[in-house]
Every structure is written in C-alpha cells, then in structure tokens.
C-alpha cells in the first residue's frame with residue numbers, strides 16, 4: 001500500500017493501521033526526518049520515498065519501492081494535501097490556485113496514474129482518494145481547495161468506471177474537520193470559526209485522525225469488495241445538517 005502525505009496526520013494514522021493489519025506500506029512525503037520517525041514506529045514491511053507528490057518521478061519511485069516490498073503493491077491512499085490560503089475567492093491569486101491545484105489535484109493524478117497502471121497489471125487493488133466535504137459544499141474562503149477536492153471526487157468516479165472491469169476499486173473519503181496540523185493553526189487563531197464548525201456538526205466536535213483513518217482502511221478491506229465510485233463522508237453529520 002502506498003500512502004501519500006504519510007509523515008503526519010491522517011496519512012500517518014492510515015499507515016499505522018495498515019501495518020497493524022499485516023500490510024506493507026510505502027510512506028511518501030517531502031520531510032525525510034518525519035517520514036523516518038513514522039517508519040521507525042511501524043512494526044512491519046515499510047519503505048519511505050521522499051519527494052513532492054506533484055513530481056511524476058516520485059510516483060514512479062513509490063511504485064518501484066512497493067514492488068520491492070512484500071505485499072505492498074496492492075493499492076494507494078492518495079492523501080497528501082495542502083490548504084494554505086484563507087480568504088475570499090476574488091482575493092485568491094493565480095499563484096495560490098496554481099500551488100493548490102499542483103499538489104492536491106495534479107499530485108493525486110500522478111499517483112493514481114502510476115499506481116492504477118501497476119494495479120491493472122495485477123488485475124486487483126484499491127485506490128482511495130482523500131477529498132473533503134469542502135468539495136461537496138460552498139464553504140467560503142478556501143475556493144481553490146474546494147475545487148481540487150471536487151476534482152478528486154470526479155477523478156474517483158471516472159477511474160472507478162475505467163478500472164472496475166479489471167478488478168481495481170476506486171473510492172473517495174471526504175472528511176469533515178479532523179484535528180491535524182492542517183487545521184490546528186487556523187482553528188487556534190480563529191475561535192469563532194471553531195465554535196461555528198462545531199455548532200454545525202451534529203456530533204458536536206471535530207474528529208480525530210483515527211476517526212478519519214478507519215473508514216479509509218475499511219475501503220481497503222474485503223468488507224468493501226462491492227463498493228466503487230463512492231464518496232464516503234466522514235464528518236460527524238455536518239453535511240447532513242445542511
């Protein structure tokens with residue numbers, strides 16, 4: 001299993017769960033020291049690939065690493081993502097758009113292409129793209145992020161249709177607010193925003209990385225063998241509440 005964005009947060013937790021259940025994992029992210037720390041905590045077949053997900057050579061290196069690791073070439077959790085800009089759409093610069101699209105969408109596309117082609121050779125496997133409820137609603141102030149996450153869900157549906165007949169299942173997991181580094185700074189700096197998010201969530205709190213990771217792992221298991229092309233929301237009921 002290749003997990004991108006595995007140096008912390010949801011990706012690191014997915015890697016822990018996959019290894020705990022007997023799978024091999026290739027961890028991908030830009031920060032070598034953080035990857036090494038995560039790898040050192042895992043008791044199983046693990047390799048690391050350091051690089052930017054938007055570089056197709058990094059995706060190819062991850063596939064090569066997975067091929068050399070027992071039991072590792074059976075899927076992809078396309079999890080690396082960024083959400084660095086907060087502000088109205090009309091103030092979002094072209095450069096901001098390019099940065100977010102490059103990582104969230106082109107990076108995921110590079111990995112889905114490389115891993116999808118490798119899985120097609122084996123005739124089985126799983127791809128789980130980590131999108132967001134932000135791609136399913138009109139959440140203000142993060143327009144580029146929202147657009148990339150909606151794009152990921154579109155990629156999920158198309159690849160599910162193309163790869164289903166050869167036995168490769170492709171799904172999205174769309175989390176609500178999960179307590180990781182990605183949102184910590186924003187929510188700590190903006191207590192009113194945090195209160196608003198929690199108030200709009202029927203379960204009345206943000207989720208933990210494990211609460212996002214378990215549904216991702218579910219989609220990798222035999223229990224999910226008839227699910228493909230799906231977007232599974234994991235948001236404490238936030239979307240249902242409107």
Ligand SMILES: NC(=O)c1ccc[n+]([C@@H]2O[C@H](COP(=O)([O-])OP(=O)(O)OC[C@H]3O[C@@H](n4cnc5c(N)ncnc54)[C@H](OP(=O)(O)O)[C@@H]3O)[C@@H](O)[C@H]2O)c1
Pocket residue numbers: 004005006007008009010011028029030031032034051052053054079080081082083103107130131132133174175176177178179180181182183
């Ligand atoms: N947390 C939430 O509330 C939430 C909600 C909905 C969806 N999501 C999605 O869930 C996924 C994981 O988010 P998270 O909350 O766990 O975020 P996080 O804690 O910020 O982790 C992001 C991971 O992505 C890696 N990464 C970022 N840019 C990269 C790049 N260009 N190339 C390679 N790796 C890169 C980071 O490692 P390096 O910095 O070392 O590269 C890190 O491992 C993201 O796709 C995010 O959009 C999160």
